Amino acid sequence: MNATVMVIGYGNDLRSDDGIGQRIADEIASWHLSAVKSLAVHQLTPELADALANAELAIFVDAYVPLESFDVQVQSLSPSVDNAIAGHTADPQSLLALTRTLYGHCPPALWVTVPAVNFEFGDRFSEITETGKAIALGKIMQILDKFKKFLDQMNPI
Template identity: 30%
Template sequence: MKILALALGTTLRGDDGAGLALAEGLDAVVPGVEVLEIQELLPDHAEVVSRADGVLFLDASVAGTPGEIRAARLLPRTARAAVIHALMPEELLGLARALFGRCPPAALVTIGGKEFSFGDALSPEVEAALPLARERAREMVEGFTTPTSEVG
């Protein structure tokens, strides 16, 4: 099973690098995972998403308390008509289905951030949450038992 992890964020804005940090060492709990580090989701990513058997979106969150881990399955949806740059994960899944006829099962795993100002260090809350967040990512992948939907 080919699992793609899209690790979102930048290491230059503190906890915004949580998705990238979460991807580090993910292969220890999700063997064979392919990690793609990106700052934002673009229409160009739809093709690589369509080729995966499952997709993890890894990101920081401004919602919730610092260090809070949230994980949820995602469903595809139509992208906004006036897409200029960044997409939501659900929109990227919808674009993969519309353009390439495949939408793999997907999940979003986030860690609540505390500090998003310029700097390259993660907050202690985010650092402490990383091992459990990787475990939640593994659990999401184990739930990818739903067959890939095909557009006919």
């Protein structure tokens, strides 16, 4: 893989399931993929715009409270024109918008969300989130593989 993929897992790792984004980012970092940079952060901050500006693809990973389905979800993200960064924290769409404003572009982005049901103080994941972690890692592996194949087609040797 020649291009850089930026994986940003975020959430509060002291609030049980809410820390799943950070845990997934840490696991991806342990794969030591040369073209994948993985960051585990407590929250999305404006400083991350610099890292995003140099990425060819961004993957955000976070927990979500399921209302109907307990599936790991993957959705495309676009920079938001409505969501301004409030204070020192952001959501993925506003961070992409800030990146575009500051650097004139932002990478295509995906949001991988893992179902979470336990937000009590602690560092253990619920069964639902633990299962979601394995599924999310599998989906991210597939995304990285498809991205590599896409790049190979764009830049044949």
